[in-house]
Amino acid sequence: MMQSKNKFMDDMSQIMTNAMGVAQGAKDEAENAMKSFMDRWLADRNFVTREEFDAVRAMAQKARAQNEDLSARLEALEAAAAKKAPKSKAAPKP
Structure with missing residues (x-):
């Protein structure tokens, strides 16, 4: 049993x-x-997948940072060029 x-x-x-x-x-x-x-x-x-979104966001952040760096360099170069440029007399009005 x-x-x-x-x-x-x-x-x-x-x-x-x-x-x-x-x-x-x-x-x-x-x-x-x-x-x-x-x-x-x-x-x-x-x-888009999260991975694709994150990759594009990282690219945009990098591009924005590069743009800011280039803008600052351009402003510095323009300021330096303005200091070096000979001061010309005002041109006669036509």
Whole structure:
């Protein structure tokens, strides 16, 4: 009698273990399907990924910093050129 109870419990345990494996597999499959669906949906709407957005933002920040540096250099060069330029007399009015 004890043997049959243990066999029954072993079988139930095996069934539950298998059911949990099937449920986990179904969960993983559903997650993958939803991710694929969302990726296709976003791609169809021309949305950018976070990685693409971050890359473009970094490029824009670098370009802005370079623009500010070049503007400062240009102002310094123009100021230096203005100091070196000979002061001309006012041209006669026509």
